[in-house]
Amino acid sequence: MRSPREEFIAGSRAIAPVLVGTIPFGFVTGVATVAAGMSAAQGIALSVLSFSGIAQLITSQLVAAGSPVMVTVAAAFVVSLRFLMYSAALAPHLAHLSLRWRLLLSYLMTDQSFATGLARYQSDRPKDHLHWHFLGSATILYASWQAAVVLGVVAGAAVPASWSLDFAVVLSFIALLVPAVRTRADLAAAIVAGAAALAAAGLPYRLSLVVASIAGIAAGMAIELAREKRR
Amino acid sequence: MSTWLAIAGVAASTFLLRASFIVFADPHRFPRRFRQALNFVPPAVLAAIVVPGLLLHGGALDLSLGNPRWIAGVLAILIGARTRNAMAAIATGMVALWLLQWAMG
Numbered sequence: 001m002r003s004p005r006e007e008f009i010a011g012s013r014a015i016a017p018v019l020v021g022t023i024p025f026g027f028v029t030g031v032a033t034v035a036a037g038m039s040a041a042q043g044i045a046l047s048v049l050s051f052s053g054i055a056q057l058i059t060s061q062l063v064a065a066g067s068p069v070m071v072t073v074a075a076a077f078v079v080s081l082r083f084l085m086y087s088a089a090l091a092p093h094l095a096h097l098s099l100r101w102r103l104l105l106s107y108l109m110t111d112q113s114f115a116t117g118l119a120r121y122q123s124d125r126p127k128d129h130l131h132w133h134f135l136g137s138a139t140i141l142y143a144s145w146q147a148a149v150v151l152g153v154v155a156g157a158a159v160p161a162s163w164s165l166d167f168a169v170v171l172s173f174i175a176l177l178v179p180a181v182r183t184r185a186d187l188a189a190a191i192v193a194g195a196a197a198l199a200a201a202g203l204p205y206r207l208s209l210v211v212a213s214i215a216g217i218a219a220g221m222a223i224e225l226a227r228e229k230r231r
Numbered sequence: 232m233s234t235w236l237a238i239a240g241v242a243a244s245t246f247l248l249r250a251s252f253i254v255f256a257d258p259h260r261f262p263r264r265f266r267q268a269l270n271f272v273p274p275a276v277l278a279a280i281v282v283p284g285l286l287l288h289g290g291a292l293d294l295s296l297g298n299p300r301w302i303a304g305v306l307a308i309l310i311g312a313r314t315r316n317a318m319a320a321i322a323t324g325m326v327a328l329w330l331l332q333w334a335m336g
Contacts, residue, residue: 024318042234049242059241061280069233073240079276081269083248091252099254106250164328167300170284171324174307175317177277186274193275194282198292201283209279216275217268224267 004132011136014120018112022141023148025172029053029060030152031159032169036064040153047149051110051142054079054176056149061169062209075209086114093121097131105131108138185227189220299331 002010026047033043033056046056055076062072086109094102109117117134121127159165181187193216200208285304286292294301307324311317 021317024321028321038234042238045235046238046241049238050245052245055241055245058276058280059237061284063234063237069236069240072237073244075276076241077244077248078272080245080248081272083245084251085266085269087249087252091256094253102254103250106253107246109249109253164332167303167328168321168325170281170300170304171307171321172317173277173281173284174304174324175311175320177274177281178308178311178320179315179317180273180277186271189271190274190278194278197279197283198286201287201290208283209276212279213272213276216278217271220271220275221264221268 002126002129004129007129007132008136008139011116011120011133011138012140014116014133015112015137015140018116018141019144022112023144025053025175026145026148027152027155028168028172029056030149030154031156031165032057032152032172033060033149034153034156035166035169036060038063040157043153044146044150047146050076051107051145052080052083053145053172057169057172064166064169071207071210078210078213082111083109086111089118090114090121093127094131101131105134105138108135108142110138110141113138113141185220185223188223189216192216192219297335299328299335302331303327 030043030047033046034040038046038060043060046059050056050059058075058079059072062075067075087106090105090109094105097105113134116137120133121130156165177190181190193212196215197208197212200211202208203211281304285301286294286298288298288300296302303324306327307320310323311320314320
């Protein structure tokens with residue numbers, strides 16, 4: 001059986017390949033928050049408190065558009081719903097831990113540390129100090145992410161508006177969208193949501209985002225249900 | 232001030248969703264239909280942000296060649312789909328936008 005320290009180091013190693021993608025993404029996110037008109041302190045506070053690239057980007061995007069607080073929070077909530085699934089998947093493995101541990105690991109959970117953590121939980125090695133493994137990967141990811149965001153915030157503040165760095169926000173969403181479209185139902189969800197967002201663009205308070213997301217999810221479900229029926 | 236409120240709200244949302252089952256609820260399973268619907272959240276929400284970001288110019292639909300953003304965006308999508316590399320897609324789109332803006336003066 002490995003000691004807590006050995007598990008922590010093993011977790012740090014498991015997350016290392018992911019950092020190649022995370023560090024540049026954090027940098028772009030930092031640039032995007034200041035391009036959206038947030039101060040450096042706001043950009044860094046948002047990153048430290050929410051620790052989610054997608055939530056940070058969508059908040060920047062909506063703050064830049066002058067959206068009401070409620071719409072911004074609702075949009076961030078919707079894009080973060082995947083954490084609910086991760087939380088449900090990890091909960092049985094963490095149920096024996098103290099409240100303090102569960103709060104800490106919840107705060108540090110991300111797409112990447114969920115993936116490496118769950119893979120470790122599902123392996124058949126001894127499981128006594130597995131939360132240290134999760135803590136190791138999550139801590140390394142957290143430190144790298146925050147450092148990259150701070151660099152981006154500093155760099156973004158120094159770049160003139162004529163460089164159109166706000167476009168980096170849209171591009172970073174494209175970089176997330178492309179791998180998220182894997183099936184025909186995903187494609188239908190994306191196309192319908194995109195078209196609905198254009199059609200509803202005149203709605204006040206950027207409600208178009210909410211309307212279009214629901215339309216897209218409904219389209220994806222319709223394709224999925226039709227496929228199930230054919231079988 | 233409202234930006235700070237938004238930051239607080241976003242922070243609370245992300246934390247509560249992460250902690251939902253780990254801290255607060257019994258880890259019972261979701262209804263299957265709900266889980267299926269959650270699968271479509273990423274493509275739907277991301278497309279709802281990307282498409283207007285590329286095609287709307289000052290609130291109006293602009294599919295002309297005078298709008299460099301949709302051209303740069305389509306290039307980024309193609310490179311992203313081809314290479315499966317997020318940074319390649321972002322870099323392509325950004326460089327394409329600069330070149331197009333420069334070419335259009």
